[in-house]
Amino acid sequence: MNIIMRYSLVDSIRSWPLAVILMLSGTAVADSEEDSVWLGGLRAAYFGDRPIVQSDDVIELEAPERAENAAVVPIRIKARIPQTDERYIKTITLIIDMNPGQLAGRFHFTPKNGRADLGLRMRVNAYGPVRAIAETNDGKLFMSRRFVKASGGCSAASGTDIDAAKRRMGKMKFKTDKPVLPGEPLAVQLRVSHPNLTGLQMDQVTQLYAMAHYVEKVTISFDGQTVFSAETGFSLSENPSFRFYFVPESAGELHAEVIDTEGLRFTGQYAVIPGE
Amino acid sequence: MISRGLVLALLLIAWPEPGSSMDNCKHSAKVVEIAAGNYVRPGKHAVVFDSEAVANIGFVVGNRCVAVIDTGGSYSEGQALRCAIRSVTTLPVCFVINTHVHPDHILGNLAFREPGVFYIGHAKLARALALRGTVYLERAAQQAGRPLGPEHIILPDLSVDGRLRLDLGGRVLGIVAHSTAHTDNDLSVYDEKTATLWLSDLVFMEHIPVVDGSLKGWLTLLETLKDKPAQRVVPGHGPVQAAWPDAAGDTQRYLSTLWEETRERITQGDDLREAQKTVAYGERTRWQLFDSYHKRNIIAAYTELEWED
Numbered sequence: 001m002n003i004i005m006r007y008s009l010v011d012s013i014r015s016w017p018l019a020v021i022l023m024l025s026g027t028a029v030a031d032s033e034e035d036s037v038w039l040g041g042l043r044a045a046y047f048g049d050r051p052i053v054q055s056d057d058v059i060e061l062e063a064p065e066r067a068e069n070a071a072v073v074p075i076r077i078k079a080r081i082p083q084t085d086e087r088y089i090k091t092i093t094l095i096i097d098m099n100p101g102q103l104a105g106r107f108h109f110t111p112k113n114g115r116a117d118l119g120l121r122m123r124v125n126a127y128g129p130v131r132a133i134a135e136t137n138d139g140k141l142f143m144s145r146r147f148v149k150a151s152g153g154c155s156a157a158s159g160t161d162i163d164a165a166k167r168r169m170g171k172m173k174f175k176t177d178k179p180v181l182p183g184e185p186l187a188v189q190l191r192v193s194h195p196n197l198t199g200l201q202m203d204q205v206t207q208l209y210a211m212a213h214y215v216e217k218v219t220i221s222f223d224g225q226t227v228f229s230a231e232t233g234f235s236l237s238e239n240p241s242f243r244f245y246f247v248p249e250s251a252g253e254l255h256a257e258v259i260d261t262e263g264l265r266f267t268g269q270y271a272v273i274p275g276e
Numbered sequence: 277m278i279s280r281g282l283v284l285a286l287l288l289i290a291w292p293e294p295g296s297s298m299d300n301c302k303h304s305a306k307v308v309e310i311a312a313g314n315y316v317r318p319g320k321h322a323v324v325f326d327s328e329a330v331a332n333i334g335f336v337v338g339n340r341c342v343a344v345i346d347t348g349g350s351y352s353e354g355q356a357l358r359c360a361i362r363s364v365t366t367l368p369v370c371f372v373i374n375t376h377v378h379p380d381h382i383l384g385n386l387a388f389r390e391p392g393v394f395y396i397g398h399a400k401l402a403r404a405l406a407l408r409g410t411v412y413l414e415r416a417a418q419q420a421g422r423p424l425g426p427e428h429i430i431l432p433d434l435s436v437d438g439r440l441r442l443d444l445g446g447r448v449l450g451i452v453a454h455s456t457a458h459t460d461n462d463l464s465v466y467d468e469k470t471a472t473l474w475l476s477d478l479v480f481m482e483h484i485p486v487v488d489g490s491l492k493g494w495l496t497l498l499e500t501l502k503d504k505p506a507q508r509v510v511p512g513h514g515p516v517q518a519a520w521p522d523a524a525g526d527t528q529r530y531l532s533t534l535w536e537e538t539r540e541r542i543t544q545g546d547d548l549r550e551a552q553k554t555v556a557y558g559e560r561t562r563w564q565l566f567d568s569y570h571k572r573n574i575i576a577a578y579t580e581l582e583w584e585d
Contacts, residue, residue: 068552068571068575072575074549075549076547076549119547152414155410156411163456164456164583168583171583175545176545177545178545187545189545189547193583202410203406203407239579241582243547
């Protein structure tokens with residue numbers, strides 16, 4: 001059984017009553033109340049009693065205060081420290097407190113990334129905190145937290161032209177910044193065409209929920225060496241998009257492998273040529 | 277194209293007596309007769325669910341019966357439109373035409389439900405309503421301050437895939453189901469007698485256009501529609517009528533600017549967040565509700581254009 005499924009299932013159950021209480025209370029909530037889901041079980045489930053420093057000095061989460069489209073909330077995590085062999089960000093865990101299945105994803109980095117920046121698009125189901133927790137190679141944890149006003153992102157049918165999206169499933173697109181400079185961090189965007197169904201999207205006519213079907217593992221390598229990998233949940237928007245950095249020392253090929261919850265495997269390649 | 281279902285349906289229609297008991301008219305909507313037999317209830321520019329009577333909706337009166345073109349954003353809005361019809365004619369309503377899935381156009385449907393009334397929508401309307409209905413009802417219930425049941429979501433009795441002609445008695449309405457544009461379920465309605473083209477949200481004036489289907493498809497469709505020899509069009513938001521094809525100008529300019537500037541941002545490697553800060557802000561002073569919908573439009577444009585080619 002994979003980690004994401006187990007965590008999200010256990011934690012949904014564990015923290016759900018609190019979430020319900022929060023929603024029903026309907027009153028203005030102070031900071032500590034905003035964090036009650038986190039403090040009431042989420043934190044312990046993912047990090048036990050390990051100390052977490054809440055600060056934007058290691059990573060800074062950028063998220064809109066109020067989302068225009070709760071099913072497509074663009075966020076960015078900016079690393080405030082460079083990736084060096086001595087000190088680097090190893091993992092970023094993204095948690096959306098009020099989503100069913102709060103663990104949105106775990107993203108893994110190495111010194112080869114140059115910068116552990118990350119750009120994603122999320123579904124946000126209810127007003128609440130979104131938090132990014134960085135684990136550095138020495139095992140310390142740093143959290144950046146933002147309160148995002150959005151609702152219905154997990155139950156909304158985000159797609160506009162549903163038929164066009166279906167025809168495209170599994171298609172991938174790589175894009176890099178230009179020009180490619182050897183030895184310098186290079187921004188890479190990988191887009192994957194996938195419905196990323198949450199399992200919470202109800203058909204009003206049949207009263208049935210479409211089965212959850214989402215991307216759960218992404219591995220990107222450059223000439224056979226992993227440069228970015230992630231375990232993800234359905235909180236990633238339809239057509240997941242990942243923007244990250246890595247340092248190409250010379251020409252080579254980026255390769256992406258994407259596996260979804262039905263075991264479907266998709267791959268894509270992209271040639272990185274310095275100077276272009 | 278008239279489906280076999282329609283022929284059968286028309287044979288089965290039992291016309292209700294005019295002025296039935298449902299017409300308990302305390303509040304009647306104010307309507308404007310823009311052409312003989314064509315009445316528009318003007319909408320006011322506001323964010324959907326923040327206000328009532330947002331869209332331009334209306335009806336067309338024939339010799340035998342009345343066709344409603346969109347029913348508004350709530351049951352009470354639908355009732356007020358129904359009363360406006362009663363103030364003009366005693367003929368029964370025979371068709372409720374839903375131009376697309378959006379709540380400010382469709383949530384008044386229940387006010388017209390009675391035997392003999394046929395709901396008409398795009399072939400993809402039922403699916404869109406099935407997927408979005410739950411969320412729409414939740415939002416509408418918050419607005420109304422009381423729960424709303426699933427009876428407020430009425431699926432089409434007749435699904436149009438192509439074209440359909442409706443005879444109201446001495447007056448024929450030509451319905452066209454369009455490919456994905458404003459949404460993936462847009463219908464237009466053409467009154468042949470007065471050459472009045474009800475475009476609904478395929479054309480916005482004053483109120484910023486809202487992209488919920490395909491930017492590319494919408495621009496392509498507007499280009500095609502320009503050849504239509506309409507005397508006037510009814511935009512979904514804006515004045516109750518406007519000259520054609522001039523009425524499309526503002527929508528077209530906004531959509532093509534959004535298209536070009538978004539594509540430029542994608543080519544430059546900007547992510548969605550960056551694009552949201554820069555694309556098409558030259559349009560800001562030209563539209564009402566720009567700040568409410570523009571950033572959302574950039575999301576729609578970006579997520580469509582990034583899959584181009």
